[in-house]
Amino acid sequence: MKSVNIKELARELKLSISTISKALHDSHEISAKTKKIVLDAAAKFNYIPHPYASSLRGKKSKTIGVVIPEVADSFFSLAINGIESVAKEKGYHVLIYLSHESFENEKNILQQFRGGRVDGVLISVSRETIKSDHINDLIADGIPLIFFDRVCDDVDTAKITTDDFESGYRAAEHLLKKQCRRIAFLSISYSLSISNKRLEGYLQAHQDYKIPADKKMIVYCPDDAKKNYTVIKKLLQQKNRPDAIIASVEKLTAPVYKACELLKLNIPKDIKVICFSNLVTASILNPSLTTITQPAFDMGKTAAKLLFRKLEKKNVSLKKENIVIPSTLIARSSTTG
């Protein structure tokens, strides 16, 4: 059925737009009789209120914005499912915005939010994000914002993370106990909090096990599948090549496996591999992959629940909320032996 807007409804009833609007909002300026005429016609002609108009009158948009770097990563798709499980129950819509790992994109997205398009924001920042003015500005505008997974440490709002330091430590410890002595750590960013915490854990494990960590084993991978492959291939071809790899993000799994295949390096005999990954295919890879599996769904759900607590009660403070949900190391064939 076709719908009408307020202008068409006004024309139909030969009333002013202002009268229609007031009637629809039950204004005391409008008689009961006129209200009835307007409401009946609104139903009859399938009048749909303009969402922006409702928002202008100070109503809520009933929408939350979720800003993530990408969707081609099972962590984020699972986190979205967690967020939507809560939003659905609350009758809210979820809009997903992708920064594609670009700080400029992320700034533009947050700028849009300042006009009232969303009631609250859940964000996992891009790998390029170093400054946080764009985030502080949005919060200063009164729009509640919560970080999940990738946070800006200097912004004073709620953060839902996993135990990145401990996970980096556990991954390195798992390999050190198996006598690996040249463990490469593949990072995706010099600035991202999660990357640095995972790296710190890796370094701490080396210190505790009294194995010196070689700086040449810490490698940064760009946001480009082909370049990643080249970087990893080069790492594995060097004279003192690593005897193990910790890949700090899921999308490095395929290039690591492919580079090993090309160079005829047997996983796990010649080189052991652990990835931070929520891939459902981890257990059916050749060989099956040892993973640090993150509580993606729960992190999304927890972040959304906290946001709704804030949306429902103005006096809830997000400032001191720091929730850490632990990850799990799942040992499989890629680190056997």
Next chain:
Amino acid sequence: MKSVNIKELARELKLSISTISKALHDSHEISAKTKKIVLDAAAKFNYIPHPYASSLRGKKSKTIGVVIPEVADSFFSLAINGIESVAKEKGYHVLIYLSHESFENEKNILQQFRGGRVDGVLISVSRETIKSDHINDLIADGIPLIFFDRVCDDVDTAKITTDDFESGYRAAEHLLKKQCRRIAFLSISYSLSISNKRLEGYLQAHQDYKIPADKKMIVYCPDDAKKNYTVIKKLLQQKNRPDAIIASVEKLTAPVYKACELLKLNIPKDIKVICFSNLVTASILNPSLTTITQPAFDMGKTAAKLLFRKLEKKNVSLKKENIVIPSTLIARSSTTG
């Protein structure tokens, strides 16, 4: 920097909201002097126009809505990248909405769009969608809509698809040529156009090769990972179990592999497997997976380009546009022999 809204700007300048609004929109009713005062103050206090307000004045939202069943499927994440590659160039925002394979959700999302929140829509329908009133209503409201991948055949608008019939045919032919005689076809829907076309291709190949297709080999999998696993296990445990499987969607890959592992069925010796999949991990699975790989990025890009052609020129008709971009069969170890 904190921003102000029009009300705060009016208070600051001791002018009416209406005067501010008219000045900001360069109305002839307002003097040049007042305009300058208002514009200077708007810049000084970081006034951000309300997006809904601009929209109310008949301006565009500069936003397109993308409705997809889920993001945990590499087809859709690649298609989104294709869509965003075009939208970015045009200075448009992309909002992603997930139906989670629910017809109710999909209807609610489209209902929201009727208020002017988006200028145009790209949709891939849920597996439950049989009726198309919600889509026809939106189009009748003047919001251009284009299908990609999963279409409603009865709606008269542009459709960007891949060659699903031919792909189903090619998959079955590949297995029939390898002497498979009991080829199971795993579908996800009785109604979805893509599922039915793939199945028709499968049936046609059987007919052309004069091999009768057994109806018991056509199995419907629900939208639930655990139940899928049970259904597939049961299929492989029956007396005349299949000697090959065609999985018509990516997410059936893991349960097929796991069920074979549990039942100690060797892929490809005991059973051959082909999946419709864009998984980057297809080549590193154990064994590497033969896939029908869809042109996901190109389909998204083509759909977006066509939508912008319509948004830029009112007289472009979407009715007769039917673009088919072919998929590719990539043979790997899961069908060797």
